[in-house]
Amino acid sequence: MSSNVQMDPGGMETGRPLPPPRLSRGAVAWLRDNLFSEWHNSLLTLITAAVIGLALFFGLRWIIAGADWAVISTLGGRMIIGQYNIEAACPGQNCFWRPQAILLMTTALLGMAWGVVGNGLTKRIAIAVAVVLSLFALLPYGLDTMGLDVRLLLVANLPALGLGWVIARYTPLRTTKRVSITVVVAFIVALVLLRGLPGVPGLQTVSVLYWGGLMLNLLLAVAGIAISLPIGIALALGRRSNLPVVKLLCVVFIEVFRGVPLITLLFMSQVLVPLAFPENFPQNSLFRAAVVITLFSSAYMAENIRGGLQSLHRGQAEAARALGLASWQTTLLISLPQAIRNVIPAIVGQFISLFKDTSLVYIIGMLDVVEISRAFIQGNTEYLGSAKELFVFLALVFWVFTYGMSYVSRHIERNLGVGER
Amino acid sequence: MEALIRALSYKGIPLWRHVQVVQWTTQIVSGVLVVVLVVWFFANIGNAIQDREIPSGFGFLDREYQTPIGHSFLSYDSSDSFLYAFVVAFVNTLLVSVVGVILATALGIAVGVARISGNWLVSKIALAYIEFFRNVPLLVQLFFWFYIVVELPVWQDSYSVADLVFLNNRYLAIPFLSPSGLVGALVWVLVSVGGIGAAIFAYRRLIDREVRTGSAAYPILSGFAITFLVGALAWGVLSVATGDAPFSITVPNPQEPFGRVEGGFVLPGALITLMVGLVMYTAAFIAEIVRAGLQSVSRGQRESARALGLSGMTALRHVTFPQALRVIVPPLISQYLNLTKNSSLAGAIGYSDLTNVAKTMTQTAPAVSIFLMVMIAYLVLSLTYSLIGNLYNRHIRF
Numbered sequence: 130m131s132s133n134v135q136m137d138p139g140g141m142e143t144g145r146p147l148p149p150p151r152l153s154r155g156a157v158a159w160l161r162d163n164l165f166s167e168w169h170n171s172l173l174t175l176i177t178a179a180v181i182g183l184a185l186f187f188g189l190r191w192i193i194a195g196a197d198w199a200v201i202s203t204l205g206g207r208m209i210i211g212q213y214n215i216e217a218a219c220p221g222q223n224c225f226w227r228p229q230a231i232l233l234m235t236t237a238l239l240g241m242a243w244g245v246v247g248n249g250l251t252k253r254i255a256i257a258v259a260v261v262l263s264l265f266a267l268l269p270y271g272l273d274t275m276g277l278d279v280r281l282l283l284v285a286n287l288p289a290l291g292l293g294w295v296i297a298r299y300t301p302l303r304t305t306k307r308v309s310i311t312v313v314v315a316f317i318v319a320l321v322l323l324r325g326l327p328g329v330p331g332l333q334t335v336s337v338l339y340w341g342g343l344m345l346n347l348l349l350a351v352a353g354i355a356i357s358l359p360i361g362i363a364l365a366l367g368r369r370s371n372l373p374v375v376k377l378l379c380v381v382f383i384e385v386f387r388g389v390p391l392i393t394l395l396f397m398s399q400v401l402v403p404l405a406f407p408e409n410f411p412q413n414s415l416f417r418a419a420v421v422i423t424l425f426s427s428a429y430m431a432e433n434i435r436g437g438l439q440s441l442h443r444g445q446a447e448a449a450r451a452l453g454l455a456s457w458q459t460t461l462l463i464s465l466p467q468a469i470r471n472v473i474p475a476i477v478g479q480f481i482s483l484f485k486d487t488s489l490v491y492i493i494g495m496l497d498v499v500e501i502s503r504a505f506i507q508g509n510t511e512y513l514g515s516a517k518e519l520f521v522f523l524a525l526v527f528w529v530f531t532y533g534m535s536y537v538s539r540h541i542e543r544n545l546g547v548g549e550r
Numbered sequence: 551m552e553a554l555i556r557a558l559s560y561k562g563i564p565l566w567r568h569v570q571v572v573q574w575t576t577q578i579v580s581g582v583l584v585v586v587l588v589v590w591f592f593a594n595i596g597n598a599i600q601d602r603e604i605p606s607g608f609g610f611l612d613r614e615y616q617t618p619i620g621h622s623f624l625s626y627d628s629s630d631s632f633l634y635a636f637v638v639a640f641v642n643t644l645l646v647s648v649v650g651v652i653l654a655t656a657l658g659i660a661v662g663v664a665r666i667s668g669n670w671l672v673s674k675i676a677l678a679y680i681e682f683f684r685n686v687p688l689l690v691q692l693f694f695w696f697y698i699v700v701e702l703p704v705w706q707d708s709y710s711v712a713d714l715v716f717l718n719n720r721y722l723a724i725p726f727l728s729p730s731g732l733v734g735a736l737v738w739v740l741v742s743v744g745g746i747g748a749a750i751f752a753y754r755r756l757i758d759r760e761v762r763t764g765s766a767a768y769p770i771l772s773g774f775a776i777t778f779l780v781g782a783l784a785w786g787v788l789s790v791a792t793g794d795a796p797f798s799i800t801v802p803n804p805q806e807p808f809g810r811v812e813g814g815f816v817l818p819g820a821l822i823t824l825m826v827g828l829v830m831y832t833a834a835f836i837a838e839i840v841r842a843g844l845q846s847v848s849r850g851q852r853e854s855a856r857a858l859g860l861s862g863m864t865a866l867r868h869v870t871f872p873q874a875l876r877v878i879v880p881p882l883i884s885q886y887l888n889l890t891k892n893s894s895l896a897g898a899i900g901y902s903d904l905t906n907v908a909k910t911m912t913q914t915a916p917a918v919s920i921f922l923m924v925m926i927a928y929l930v931l932s933l934t935y936s937l938i939g940n941l942y943n944r945h946i947r948f
Contacts (some may be wrong), residue, residue, distance in 0.1 A: 130776075152752070163668070163670035164669060164670055164671060165667065166668060170668065170669050173669050173672060174669055174671050175671075177669075177672055177675060178671060180574050184705050228649065237812070285844075290652060311945075323773060359767060372573055372576065372577045373577070374578075374580065374581040375576065375577055375580055376579040378580065378581070378584055385925075385929070386930040387887075387932075388887075388932040388933070389891070389928050390891040390894035390905060390930060391891070391925055392894045392895065392897075392905060393894060393921065393925060393928065396726070396905075396909065396921070397921050397925075400912065400917045400918070400921065401595065401917070401921065404594065404595045404598040404599065404602075404918075405590075405591045405594040405598070406594070442801055443849075461798065471859070481685065485685075485686075485687035485688070488687040488689045488690065489689065489895075491898065492897075499687065499689055499690055499693070502693075503693060503898075506697075512630070513697075513700065514699035514701065516700070517694060517697050517701070520690055520693045520694040520697065521694065522688050524686040524690050524694065525681075525688055527686050527690060528682065528685050528686055529687065531685035531686070532681065532685050535685070545638075545846050
């Protein structure tokens with residue numbers, strides 16, 4: 130800014146050129162602007178730095194020297210599949226291959242997504258997931274704890290990814306729509322595989338009571354996410370409809386489900402709901418829990434989507450009507466896509482809290498990843514001292530998933546240009 | 551007859567495309583469907599209750615509960631009735647919720663302001679806090695704090711500050727005021743509350759004067775001075791009049807052989823765990839709401855405040871924050887509701903909140919009735935929060 134010198138009235142009065150402007154680029158300028166701009170700012174920086182330094186010092190010392198991480202490797206696979214593979218669940222057989230087959234299916238689907246969407250974030254996520262999964266094969270367990278078959282099936286995630294990619298590129302399954310249908314079919318196949326088919330050799334039924342671990346959390350979350358979004362949209366539309374009866378029903382549903390803790394609803398689903406069915410009616414506590422979690426989440430989802438619908442200018446709907454679109458076309462093709470785009474962060478936030486809420490199934494006695502860890506500590510008091518480590522690890526596991534979800538949502542938002550047009 | 555002929559020879563829009571016909575059919579069908587489903591559901595439950603001789607009704611409420619409650623703010627004894635035990639548990643949840651809301655708001659605002667601080671380091675620390683605590687299930691966090699408390703020393707080796715504060719794996723005991731005489735204590739509390747009211751009134755008047763005249767009138771200082779003076783004066787007068795100070799400070803004193811504490815105020819470990827967990831978790835959400843609210847205030851407002859010569863803190867308090875409140879309050883209320891509902895996780899770490907006590911009650915009393923009461927209690931709490939929040943929201947809107 131050399132013109133500064135001439136334009137500055139102070140400089141003109143004294144006739145002396147002012148000193149050159151202070152640095153505005155480079156590391157020193159950055160430090161000055163962001164950390165040491167004023168004396169109280171500098172003080173704040175120093176205090177914060179000291180606190181961080183101390184926290185890092187003691188934190189690292191604890192992680193390296195103080196903490197005993199053996200509890201995690203002792204729990205090991207139980208954190209992932211719960212009691213699915215114990216003798217009572219799967220008498221006389223090894224059922225471990227079934228969750229693993231589902232894992233392979235998932236990576237294949239990721240490969241298909243990569244093949245359909247092309248390069249970019251999808252590719253990076255797909256490759257990262259497959260590589261991390263195959264690296265699990267190198268865990269330093271003895272072969273008696275983690276057999277060669279288990280390790281090979283883990284490594285097989287890499288070819289599964291490639292297979293999915295090839296299918297999505299070179300077979301009739303190469304449109305987004307067909308891949309989506311494949312995902313739904315695969316989810317049903319996965320459920321059948323986990324549950325087993327009576328009469329089919331090698332596929333004996335495993336009671337849902339033995340489903341557990343992270344597998345259970347992910348299963349509930351995926352089903353909940355997939356189903357709560359459409360229900361939420363329907364409820365939001367119902368709440369905004371000008372039909373008084375429909376509106377009333379939706380408002381009552383939303384407010385009742387939002388007003389009560391999920392844990393109370395889950396408990397009631399186990400105590401109250403079975404009474405409404407005949408005594409010999411096939412009962413499935415996991416299914417009831419899944420329904421409750423999904424309905425609970427869809428009440429919140431409805432409010433998010435209602436917010437999105439309210440944020441739309443009424444001109445959008447009026448223009449659509451003026452173009453001759455029927456009201457259902459206006460809603461489906463004009464209002465909803467824009468409304469959903471506007472509230473992507475809120476929707477993904479709800480997905481995240483649904484995933485976190487899956488840890489509440491402990492109340493109905495399901496051993497999800499949190500509950501099985503807690504039960505393990507309670508049953509093996511010699512590990513009481515390293516319970517902290519276990520829960521720090523669990524926090525990290527959950528964090529990876531939830532932060533991943535919000536990262537993807539921000540990416541989608543950027544791609545859709547939210548807030549730019 | 552004529553109407554029937556007209557109806558039969560109707561030549562207008564076909565009925566299945568007639569807007570009003572379609573709408574009314576939809577409404578009637580959906581309404582009837584839902585009513586039938588709900589009636590079927592509850593009729594089945596009613597039948598099941600009769601057929602399988604499951605206890606029901608509300609007759610149990612007068613019976614003695616005969617079960618201890620881990621911790622309660624109201625005094626409770628096992629010989630008290632179910633109804634009273636329910637109230638005790640409800641008060642536990644209510645107090646956890648109110649105190650938790652206050653603490654989480656304070657921490658949340660602090661972190662939210664830190665998040666948009668010009669100081670890079672402070673802002674990034676706030677970001678790390680938010681991203682971590684928001685994304686980990688509350689249950690995992692509660693268990694983490696729970697096992698931290700478990701590893702504290704036993705009561706004989708309590709961490710202690712000058713024998714006034716004791717912290718061990720069972721409780722935190724702090725010195726506390728206890729009333730010497732009921733009348734004296736009550737009068738002092740009432741006078742002090744009046745003093746705080748007067749201080750707030752004076753604060754507003756002095757702020758007004760500052761704005762009008764532009765010269766310093768020391769509103770905050772005056773407010774504190776008035777509060778303190780009124781309190782001290784009342785204390786002195788009451789001490790002379792009744793011959794005893796209205797409150798005496800009692801110091802906690804752990805007793806042999808089981809570490810029961812005499813005097814002071816005792817917070818059980820489970821309550822502390824629950825509080826820390828709830829507050830840290832909710833504050834992360836509140837911080838994000840505060841940040842979004844502050845950023846929603848247009849840049850020009852902040853710049854004008856600076857141009858008028860207001861310092862950073864003053865501008866934040868008098869210009870940015872009041873405007874941000876309009877954006878902040880509605881989602882903030884729903885966070886308060888979330889905190890209240892999340893306090894139902896207390897059972898997992900052994901604190902006796904409403905849900906936990908109700909769950910225990912179902913072993914000796916009809917589950918259906920109890921959970922109906924629990925649902926109504928939570929709905930009442932939620933609606934009260936919503937009501938207060940909406941009233942406040944109306945007050946601060948343009």
